[in-house]
Amino acid sequence: QVEIVESGGGSVQPGGSLQLSCTASGFAFSSVVTSWYRQAPGKEREFVASTLHGGRSTHYADVARGRFFIHRDNWQSTVWLDMASLKPDDTAVYYCNVQTYNGTEYWGQGTQVIVSS
Numbered sequence: 001q002v003e004i005v006e007s008g009g010g011s012v013q014p015g016g017s018l019q020l021s022c023t024a025s026g027f028a029f030s031s032v033v034t035s036w037y038r039q040a041p042g043k044e045r046e047f048v049a050s051t052l053h054g055g056r057s058t059h060y061a062d063v064a065r066g067r068f069f070i071h072r073d074n075w076q077s078t079v080w081l082d083m084a085s086l087k088p089d090d091t092a093v094y095y096c097n098v099q100t101y102n103g104t105e106y107w108g109q110g111t112q113v114i115v116s117s
Contacts, residue, residue, distance in 0.1 A: 001026050002027060003024065003026055004107065004108040005024075006021065006094070006111040008020040012086055012113075013116070017083060020036065020111060020113075022034070022036075024098050027098075029074050032101070034051055034096070034097070035051075035098075036050070036094055038092035038094045038113075039092055045095065049064050051070045053074075055073075055074070063089075067083065068084070069081070091114050095108055096108040
């Protein structure tokens, strides 16, 4: 049974930092691509960052590059998103996405991030 659980969201002031985590089970974590997406109120879900199987290859959306850092530990079946210099525009529900080797995708339930003074 596949399970994806995110945590780490919350409220933070502009300029602050947060770390999101996503722990997955039910498949061989080392063989999946892990990504973070976000969805702001009234907007479509958008890609934030991803990391491939070994964790050395990463990709970032322009809004995340230079401020966010994605990393994973296959032994812990966990992927993290470290976010710094947060802005009000970063306010959104952040979702963990896992894509298996055959293209099947799984989503977590989402974790809310609010950046406000």
